[in-house]
Amino acid sequence: MLEVSHVKKNYGSLTAVNDLSFSIQPGEIFGLLGTNGAGKTTIFKMILGLLEPTAGQILFNGKKISYEDVDHIGYMIEERSLLVKLSVMELVLHYGALKGLDKETILERLNYWLKRFNMESYLDKKIKELSKGNQQKIQFITSIINNPKLLVLDEPFSGLDPINTQKFVEVIRDFQKQGTMIIFSTHQIDHVESFCEQLIVLEKGIPVLQGKISDIKKDFKRHNIRLIGDVEENMLRAIQGVRDVIIQPNEWIVKIEDEGVSEAVFNYVKTCMNVRKFDVEQATLSEIFIEKVGETYEQV
Known part of the structure; x- marks a missing residue:
């Protein structure tokens, strides 16, 4: 379980996130929405342990997120952060090792995912040689190579055509069935309606809408x-x-x-x-x- 309790984050006199609380259960997909600059990236960084909250606390399975917990978390950021001079295999080996995986396990999982995304022939290709859509697939693979218990997805469908979007959807659903907690952020709100049961809408770091989507729509x-x-x-x-x-x-x-x-x-x-x-x-x-x-x- 992920628990965010009365979290606040200040950057000097700027309050990026103010009194934010929510929880995510295993197997739940939680929507986090907001305009650009609403505070979503700051929240993600605090959940990943990259930033300390100014106030409040974030607990992962009942305790503060530690270095060891990072091995069980996957994060796909909106901007591509791939090392373009590496091959697909080199890149995924690098990210897998950062998550504490051995080479044999990484390659076994990589081959599975390349096959699932119809990219078997891309193993030795340089990242810079790939199309934007295929780079997005590789970035997705790096975020799930460790079979995360918590998966943070920030605009995962960016640059994908409808067929590959559906492939991503199927994979996300598979992780949900396995009990992975998923935080889903996107500007494509129709995806939130189809994916999430609960959501928070932020504006200038403040929750302006929160709860079950069915209740939100009923109350409106x-x-x-x-x-x-x-x-x-x-x-x-x-x-x-x-x-x-x-x-x-x-x-x-x-x-x-x-x-x-x-x-x-x-x-x-x-x-x-x-x-x-x-x-x-x-x-x-x-x-x-x-x-x-x-x-x-x-x-x-």
């Missing part, structure tokens, strides 16, 4: 209606409680204050012709993120 009263039919925009906008109407190529999206407004919208829509769709949905996590972070911007 605003809903969307997706409909297909011969409707009139001005009639939709005239309905009390309708916040916005968006015209898309194949459907209309009607944004409403709360689910109760859907009845008034439906009463109008049922008078229209060729209505083939009327779905009431909770607001997307992306919408909630934008609104909550936007509120914080206005207050600062």
Whole structure:
């Protein structure tokens, strides 16, 4: 279990993280979101033991993170940090040795991962010869070569096409099934909705949204209606409680204050012709993120 309790981090007069608390259980994928400069990297460095909190504490399986614990942690940072003059084998041997693994174990695992990512022929290639997508795969392999108990992923899908993104997703799910604790950070919020049960949204080091995604979406009263039919925009906008109407190529999206407004919208829509769709949905996590972070911007 990872426990972050009332953690604060100051850089001189700047507070990068302020009173942050959360916990992650084995087999849980936890979302950590925020705009650039929100404090995510500082949190990662404190979890990895690279920075000491100014206040509060971080416990890994009940104790402060030590040098020995690092061997059980994997970290994939957003910016590529590969030694480009080394070959794939040399690079992974280097990172594996830093995690306390012997050469035989490293090579056995490396061959497995190269095969899984369809990169068997890349063993002796220099990192600088690889495409950005393949470099991303190698960086991912270096972060999981030690079969970590805690895996921190910062923008893991950067530079990947949809097919390789799906391969990463399958691997992450496999580690989850093995009981690995995973912290997942990305600007692609649709991935957070599909991966995580819980999340924290930070802005300027302060948690502005926190909890189970299902509860967050339930508590956010605003809903969307997706409909297909011969409707009139001005009639939709005239309905009390309708916040916005968006015209898309194949459907209309009607944004409403709360689910109760859907009845008034439906009463109008049922008078229209060729209505083939009327779905009431909770607001997307992306919408909630934008609104909550936007509120914080206005207050600062």
